[in-house]
Amino acid sequence: MFKSSMGLGLVAIAAWGILLIKLWLFGQLYLLIHPNYIGLTIGAGIVLLGLSSYKTWELLKSSQSIAQAKQKFSQMQHSNLLPSRLSSGLLLAAAIIGLVITPKPFAxxxxxxxxxxxxxxxxxxxxxxxxxxxxxxxxxxxxxxxxxxxxxxxxxxxxxxxxxxxxxxxxxxxxxxxxxxxxxxxxxxxxxxxxxxxxxxxxxxxxxxxxxxxxxxxxxxxxxxxxxxxxxxxxxxxxxxxxxxxxxxxx
The missing domain is CATH 2.40.50.200 (Bacterial OB-fold)
Structure with missing residues (x-):
């Protein structure tokens, strides 16, 4: 149960990193954000991809017990307002929608x-x-x-x-x-x-x-x-x- 929750969270983080990088590579960030913040957004995408990759490697290679892993993962939760699976699922769904739908300028x-x-x-x-x-x-x-x-x-x-x-x-x-x-x-x-x-x-x-x-x-x-x-x-x-x-x- 815990591993699946953590895995879903890592997928959601990676999906958001991919989304931000994709918007940059396809020249679509200009439709969503002021140019002054594009560098920051690209950096955030790179950090999210790096974080998800590192945590995935750590999850696969670590020899620590499930109890220790659970304690460590709980410390990195962004919010406890929603159950981790639900919040991760919502984040993943939002990222998938962003990847599928092409942003268009206001008219x-x-x-x-x-x-x-x-x-x-x-x-x-x-x-x-x-x-x-x-x-x-x-x-x-x-x-x-x-x-x-x-x-x-x-x-x-x-x-x-x-x-x-x-x-x-x-x-x-x-x-x-x-x-x-x-x-x-x-x-x-x-x-x-x-x-x-x-x-x-x-x-x-x-x-x-x-x-x-x-x-x-x-x-x-x-x-x-x-x-x-x-x-x-x-x-x-x-x-x-x-x-x-x-x-x-x-x-």
């Missing part, structure tokens, strides 16, 4: 659910220092939003050049000649991502720019009245469909 439905059009004035505090680019056309989408958060008067930016990349969102409360160009910002992990966006004034129906399709948009800034508010809006000169970036998040 327009998540952006709408998380209030994609209401980020101005409510944008989360970012830990790193922020300095807007001196050239407006070099600002990323998140840099435009942070600039607006510092000084939210849209007329101050009217006529400035803009070049941003993001995916299309079609809010139902905007006319058909408008869409949002959006991106998600990740501060730690996928659980805390939030959307940022700017309205785009189109010269045709937005149905020509499908939801979730990625676009590179160049143009100038104008001020538009949308939903009773004056909002900084992109007047595009070119809209180019592009492939979804390998790393779709901003920081």
């Amino acid at each position: 327009s439905d998540a952006a709408m659910h998380r209030g994609v059009g209401d980020q101005l004035g409510a944008i989360r505090t970012v830990q790193q220092s922020f300095r807007a680019s001196n050239r407006p056309e070099e600002r990323s989408l998140i840099e435009w939003i942070r600039t607006l958060n510092v000084y939210p008067e849209p007329d101050a930016y009217t006529g400035q050049k803009v070049k941003v990349t993001g995916f299309a969102v079609h809010p139902p409360d905007l006319p058909d000649q408008y869409m949002l160009i959006s991106r998600f910002v990740i501060t730690c992990c996928a659980a805390d991502v939030y959307p940022v966006s700017l309205p785009v004034k189109l010269n045709q129906n937005r149905s020509n720019y499908p939801v979730d399709r990625w676009f590179d948009i160049s143009g100038t800034m104008v001020t538009e009245n949308l939903n009773g508010r004056r909002q900084l809006t992109i007047q595009p000169t070119t809209i180019t469909a592009i492939a979804e970036p390998k790393n779709p998040y901003d920081y």
Whole structure:
């Protein structure tokens, strides 16, 4: 009974190590965690694999009695809140699900659910220092939003050049000649991502720019009245469909 519990725990630890390394090798960690923590995550995966390998070797080669082994293993239990077999089984099941399911980036439905059009004035505090680019056309989408958060008067930016990349969102409360160009910002992990966006004034129906399709948009800034508010809006000169970036998040 004890050996099977310990064996299940070791398999669960190894499975989590394999999962973390697999996500790194397949370039999927960027979808789940901020780049600042990728090195730590890779290190954790290596440690888990090393720990499971060592403990498996120790279990197979050790000549100590079952009673001694049980005492030693109980000291390394992470938690006694759940029976060891149940907790190990849950950890193993979660790791298997992670190995089977391919992570996908958040899209327009998540952006709408998380209030994609209401980020101005409510944008989360970012830990790193922020300095807007001196050239407006070099600002990323998140840099435009942070600039607006510092000084939210849209007329101050009217006529400035803009070049941003993001995916299309079609809010139902905007006319058909408008869409949002959006991106998600990740501060730690996928659980805390939030959307940022700017309205785009189109010269045709937005149905020509499908939801979730990625676009590179160049143009100038104008001020538009949308939903009773004056909002900084992109007047595009070119809209180019592009492939979804390998790393779709901003920081």
